[in-house]
Amino acid sequence: MKVRKHSRQRDAILGNLSARLDHPTADMIYRDLRKEYPRISLGTVYRNLNLLAELGQIRKIHCEGGTEHYDFDTSDHCHFVCKHCGSVVDLPLETDHTLNALAEQTGIGTVECHALVFYGICRSCEEAAKKAVSREQVAAPL
Amino acid sequence: MKVRKHSRQRDAILGNLSARLDHPTADMIYRDLRKEYPRISLGTVYRNLNLLAELGQIRKIHCEGGTEHYDFDTSDHCHFVCKHCGSVVDLPLETDHTLNALAEQTGIGTVECHALVFYGICRSCEEAAKKAVSREQVAAPL
DNA sequence: CTGACTGCAAAAGCTTTGCAGAGCC
DNA sequence: GGCTCTGCAAAGCTTTTGCAGTCAG
Numbered sequence: 001m002k003v004r005k006h007s008r009q010r011d012a013i014l015g016n017l018s019a020r021l022d023h024p025t026a027d028m029i030y031r032d033l034r035k036e037y038p039r040i041s042l043g044t045v046y047r048n049l050n051l052l053a054e055l056g057q058i059r060k061i062h063c064e065g066g067t068e069h070y071d072f073d074t075s076d077h078c079h080f081v082c083k084h085c086g087s088v089v090d091l092p093l094e095t096d097h098t099l100n101a102l103a104e105q106t107g108i109g110t111v112e113c114h115a116l117v118f119y120g121i122c123r124s125c126e127e128a129a130k131k132a133v134s135r136e137q138v139a140a141p142l
Numbered sequence: 143m144k145v146r147k148h149s150r151q152r153d154a155i156l157g158n159l160s161a162r163l164d165h166p167t168a169d170m171i172y173r174d175l176r177k178e179y180p181r182i183s184l185g186t187v188y189r190n191l192n193l194l195a196e197l198g199q200i201r202k203i204h205c206e207g208g209t210e211h212y213d214f215d216t217s218d219h220c221h222f223v224c225k226h227c228g229s230v231v232d233l234p235l236e237t238d239h240t241l242n243a244l245a246e247q248t249g250i251g252t253v254e255c256h257a258l259v260f261y262g263i264c265r266s267c268e269e270a271a272k273k274a275v276s277r278e279q280v281a282a283p284l
Numbered sequence: 285c286t287g288a289c290t291g292c293a294a295a296a297g298c299t300t301t302g303c304a305g306a307g308c309c
Numbered sequence: 310g311g312c313t314c315t316g317c318a319a320a321g322c323t324t325t326t327g328c329a330g331t332c333a334g
Contacts, residue, residue, distance in 0.1 A: 004308070007314060026299080041316045046299060048314095062204050062259075066324080067298065080250050092248055096238075103260045106234055108222050111262040117204075118242070122251040146333065149289060168324080183291045188324060190289095208298075209323065 003051065009040055010048045014057065014072075023061055023069040023079070023088040061088055063117055078115075082122035084129075091118060145193065151182055152190045156199065156214075165203055165211040165221070165230040203230060205259055220257075224264035226271075233260060 016029050024032075030045045049070055052058045061069040063081045069088045071079075080091045095116050096102075104111040121129075158171050166174075172187045191212055194200045203211040205223045211230045213221075222233045237258050238244075246253040263271075 002313070004313060007308085009315070039316070041318095042298095043300075043317075044315055047301095050300090060206070062206055062208075064202070064204055066204075066208060066210070068208065078245075080245065080253070082251065083254070089250070091245055091250060093245055099258075100260070103220075103222065103233055103235055104262075107265065108231070108233060108260075109224065109262055109264040109266075109268055111222070111260050112225070113262075114258060114260040116241075116256060116258050118245045118250075118253050118256040120246075120251055120253040120255075123249065124251075126251055144288065146288060149333075151290070169322095181291070183293095184323095185292075185325075186290055189326095192325095 003055070007048075009037070009044050010052070012037060012040070013045060013048045014052060017058060017070055018072045020072070023071045023090075025067050025069055029070070061117070062115065063088060064119065078117065080118045080120065080122070082125055083119055084121050084125040087122060089122070145197070149190075151179070151186050152194070154179060154182070155187060155190045156194060159200060159212055159214045162214070165213045165232075167209050167211055171212070203259070204257065205230060206261065220259065222260045222262065222264070224267055225261055226263050226267040229264060231264070 012033055013029060016032055017024070026042065026045050026049055029049070030040070030042045033040050033045070049058065049060075053060050053070075056074060059071040059074045061071055061079055063069065063079070064083070065086060071090075073090065076095055076097065078091045078093055078095055079088055081088050095114070099114055100111045103114070154175055155171060158174055159166070168184065168187050168191055171191070172182070172184045175182050175187070191200065191202075195202050195212075198216060201213040201216045203213055203221055205211065205221070206225070207228060213232075215232065218237055218239065220233045220235055220237050221230055223230050237256070241256055242253045245256070
C-alpha cells in the first residue's frame with residue numbers, strides 16, 4: 001500500500017489526537033475536527049486512524065463497550081477504564097518488559113505485544129456518587 | 143433485576159461454553175446450539191451471555207476485532223489473541239495479584255479488575271505460513 | 285397464576301467500503 | 310497525468326430492544 005506523507009485531514013487528525021489528554025473514539029475526534037473542517041467525513045477519520053495505527057504512529061485501545069479508543073502515546077504503558085463514565089486514561093504504571101518473552105516461553109507462538117487494562121470507578125465518578133448519596137439523605141426524610 | 147435460576151436456553155448456553163476449550167463469540171455459540179435447539183434465537187444468546195457475565199459466572203474478553211469473546215473460566219488468567227486467525231486462547235501465565243493494588247495507589251479511583259491480553263501469531267498460523275512459503279519457492283522459478 | 289424468559293424482527297450503534305471527484309507530486 | 314485521498318452515502322456487522330406469546334416456579 002502506497003501512502004503519501006501528508007494530507008490536510010491526516011495531519012489534522014494526528015494533531016487533534018496529540019493535543020488531547022484523553023483517549024477519544026473516532027466519533028469524538030470527528031466532532032471536534034468539524035469545528036475547523038466542516039466538510040471532513042467520519043469515513044476519512046476512520047480511514048486515517050486505521051492507517052496511522054498500521055504505521056505505528058498511534059495505538060488502538062480495545063476496552064469494554066465495544067467502541068475503539070485511540071492513543072497518541074505508543075510507548076509501553078497501561079490504561080484505566082471507568083465503568084461508570086467510560087473514560088479511558090493513562091496509568092503511570094510501568095508494565096513488565098519481560099512479559100512478552102515470558103508469554104512466548106509457553107510455546108504459544110510469536111508474541112508481539114500486550115495490552116494491560118484496568119477497570120473500576122474513577123475518582124470523579126466516586127465523588128459524584130458520594131454527593132448524590134448525601135443529597136438523598138437530605139431529601140429522604142419525608 | 144429478578145432472575146430465575148434456570149431456563150432451558152440459559153443452561154444450554156452455559157453448558158456449551160463450559161464444554162469448549164476455545165473462547166467463542168456469541169455467534170459461534172449460537173450456531174453450535176442451533177444443532178440441538180433449532181429455534182433458539184441469537185437475541186437470547188446475547189441476553190443470557192450478558193446476564194451470566196453480570197452474575198460473574200462467565201467472563202467477557204475484549205480484544206482486537208471489536209467482537210466480544212466469552213470465557214467460562216472466571217479465574218485470574220490472561221489471554222493470547224492470534225492476529226492472523228483471530229483465535230483466543232488461555233495463557234498459562236499467572237498474572238500479578240498485586241497489580242490492582244498497585245494501580246489503585248496512583249489515586250486513579252477504585253480498581254476492580256484488570257485484563258491482560260497478548261497479541262501475536264499462533265504456532266499453527268506460523269507453520270501454515272512456512273508451508274506457504276516453501277510452496278512458493280517450488281512454484282516460483284518460472 | 286405471575287412475571288421472567290423467549291423468538292422474531294426491527295432498530296441501533298460502530299465501522300467499512302464503493303464511487304466519483306478533488307488534490308498532491 | 311497518475312495515483313492517492315476525500316466526501317458522501319450505502320452497506321456490513323455486531324449487539325440491543327420492543328412485543329406478543331411461552332414457560333418456570
